[in-house]
Amino acid sequence: MKILVELPSWLGDAVMATPALENLFNRWPEAEITVTGSSLSIEALRAHPRITRCVTDRTKEGGWRPLQVYRLARELGPHDLAISFRSHLYSRLLLAWTGSAKRFLYRRIDSAAPAGESPHQVRRYVDFINALSGSDDSAGPLRLDWPTDKYERPTLGINPGASYGSAKRWYPEKFAELGAALASRFDLVIFGGPGELEIAADIEKELRRKGVENLSNLAGRTRIPELCSAIGGLDLFVTGDSGPMHIAAAYRVPTVAIFGPTKWWETSQWKNPYGRIVRHDLDCAPCMKRSCPLKHHKCMREIGSEEVLATIEELLQSEEFDS
Structure with a gap:
């Protein structure tokens, strides 16, 4: 057949x-x-x-x-x-x-x-x-078959981009604050596609300004198989609602995903026991727009780096992570 x-x-x-x-x-x-x-x-x-x-x-x-x-x-x-x-x-x-x-x-x-x-x-x-x-099969976990990379030290991936539009993107200065707070425990890797070079460069520049040197910027430098392997080997991943978020879920990478204008219950990480979501309940969200129609972008702007850091700490100390 x-x-x-x-x-x-x-x-x-x-x-x-x-x-x-x-x-x-x-x-x-x-x-x-x-x-x-x-x-x-x-x-x-x-x-x-x-x-x-x-x-x-x-x-x-x-x-x-x-x-x-x-x-x-x-x-x-x-x-x-x-x-x-x-x-x-x-x-x-x-x-x-x-x-x-x-x-x-x-x-x-x-x-x-x-x-x-x-x-x-x-x-x-x-x-x-x-x-x-004509079947009634259940929905199993996500699957990708590219082998995972091996990092020398515990490594945190930062993925600031989202191809859908600017409304889904958290802010580079907040990613940098988060990365600086975790740089003593993790090496940092910044990810991004060809259209996300600027935001990735902004994060790298701010991190280096804060004295962080144990980082690499892979934005625009990975093909999809390389991206899968690099994300699959991470110890921790921070991302928006994006394709790389689902790659991380397929490899069960501990992940904190920041959601704003999209329906988190429809596109959150599927069957990743180490997945967490940070989001705010607003009357205008989820609007499902590519850019904020109200021009204030509160769904992402009001999420602080300290809130995401607290969620990371909760994840790292959870029973799911320990198991």
Whole structure:
């Protein structure tokens, strides 16, 4: 049997889809699996032993997109089962143009949540696979298969970026205050993508101004496999709601995540016993906006470094951490 899977485009969503993928792979254990998707999602999951073939979707990079989608579909070819974790028109066209016998496009299923609430995104993906396979599988932990780095000393990772927008970002001076307070116990590593070089540089500059020298800045210098390995080997991670947060959850890294404008119950770390959230209840939050529509950004601005530090201390002293 041949199965085609179009992965979610965002890094964090791709990682959150891994429990659903595990259920899919277990449902058809002998199937040949082809995955396609953005370079971010493909590189994150490429190391999985059940994936036979990876094809990066470059249909946005140039030319008339419908034609590019058609060419990708012909490259992928027909499969016995074609599944997309996306609901975009181009995903529908992609699956149809492969000529695959059975095709399923993602749609939100909120049946697992109490009335008036919404489930975690991991559960949505698992419900989607359950619906098409006729099963009732539960949602297991996140999974990534890249090996983890080994650090010489206890190491704290700082991830200030969030690709969704500025509203999800905590402030560089607060990250620096936090890092300086922990630098005597941890070496520091700053993470960030190509679009986050400035905020990472601001944090590094402020830390060095405070006399912190045991730090490195990896912003813009890691490919996705390297990012997974580097985060997976950390002893502690501080981050916003972001793709790297879900990478940390997949490796069960002790993590404190700072949430502001997004729905923490939908995108928090899935089944990470060492995960903690810092957030404030405000009438305007979660607004789900890329930038603060009220211009005050209180959901993040009012979270102080001392509050995050207290949550870290609680985590390091907890029974979950000791076990």
